[in-house]
Amino acid sequence: MIKRYYLIFILMFLPGILLSHEMRPAYLHIKQVNETTYNVFWKIPRRGDMVIRLSPVFPQSESLTEIVMPKLMEGAMLYSYSLTTSNPLEGQDLIIDGLQKTMIDVLVNVDYLNGEKVSFMLKPDDPEKIIPGKMSTFLVIKNYTVLGVEHIWFGIDHLLFVLALIIITKGFKKIVKTITAFTIAHSITLSMAVLGFANLPGPPVEAVIALSIVFLAIEIVKNASGQETITSKKPWLVAFTFGLLHGFGFAGALAEVGLPQTDIPLALAFFNVGVELGQIAFVLVVLxxxxxxxYKKNWPLIIKKIPAYAIGSIAAFWTIERIAGFWF
Known part of the structure; x- marks a missing residue:
């Protein structure tokens, strides 16, 4: 059974899981006000009181001045600047100082006065780019597909949920059915939230997502002891139900990054494609x-329960941490 063989895998990667936390991309929004002035909104991810030391640099510009005090947001710090330049911003270099020392990406959106909008990505190994004047469809597809893949790979809570589903689900066909149900569910709520048809506050959603992993861990322990549970009998139903909630979590991450206003459906579609590609790759690696x-056949009962205890402990810690975040 799958749960019998998963032990070594979870023990190999448990230290990384315990120390990991999702680090979302930084976001730079540049909005042209007139021929020589731009408003610059710079959002840097943070965890607790720790804010990553990053700053946008426009080498050919005359001034970049702070116009309001930095604003503390959930999981991020927002800075607002006024950028003055005598030459058009199109074709100028943009550098994110300090990016090469991090492991995060920066999504850049530029809104020009003539209505043209462009988006592009800066990465730790590529922290400098020339600001384009036009946005190609290919660039939208590429950027948001990459964002989707990165979000699922760095979203340790989502991955733990998928891992728990795999452990408790017996048979390849049943696993495919279960993962498909999870995919359909979170795609529905992700789309509805991003398009404004439904929404839930972020902190409670993140707390309940962690709680959903605790629930699956308990189900794994019961199943290992020979008890049939609703998850072992109908894992696709549990995956679909909690998948609806996880979709709101994906939407919260995408809302923090932002979407190009002229290509919302395209960007949303390929963010979702990226999430699914990343999820499929992860499932294949696990399998x-x-x-x-x-080759190992008969694990002792206590050994079979260790993955569930590990997953449940991590998820319980996240649940407490996220609920405590409501007040602190």
């Missing part, structure tokens, strides 16, 4: 590891 460890 390959399980297959490689399939």
């Amino acid at each position: 390959l590891v399980i297959r490689a460890l399939s």
Whole structure:
């Protein structure tokens, strides 16, 4: 059974999971006010009181001055500047100072006075780019697909949920059905939230997502002891139900990054594609590891429960941390 072979995998990666936390991309929004002036909104991800030391640099510009005090937001710090330049911003260099020392990306959106909008990405190994004047469809597809893949890979809570589903689900066909149900569900609520048809506040959603992982961990322990549970009998139903909630979590991350206003459906579609590609890749890796460890047949009961205890402990810590964040 899958749960019998997962132990070594979870023990190999448990230290990384315990120390990891989702780090969302930084976001730079540049809005042209007149021929020589731009408003610049710079959002940097943070965890607790720690704010990453990053700053946008426009080498050919005359001044970049702060216009309001920095604003503390959930999971981020927002800075607002006024940028003055005697030459058009199009074609100028943009540098994110300090980016090469981090592991995060920066999504840049530029709104020109003539209505043209462009988006592009800066990465730690590519912290400098020339600001384009026009946005290609290919660039929108590429940027938001990459964002989707990165979000699922760095979203440790979402990955733990998927791992728990795999552990408790028996048989390849049933796993495919279960992961498909999870995909459909979070795609529905992600789209509805981004398009403004439904919304839930971020902190409670993140807390309940962590609680959903605790629930699955308990189900795994019961199942390992020989008890049939609703998850072991109908994992697709549990995956779909909680998947609706996880979709709001994905939407919160996408809202923080932003969407190009002229290409919202396209960007949303390929962000979702990126999430699914990242999720499929993760599931395949897990199944390959399980297959490689399939030589081991009979695990003791206590050993079979260790993955559930590990996953449940991490998720319980997140639940407490996120609920405490309501007040602190």
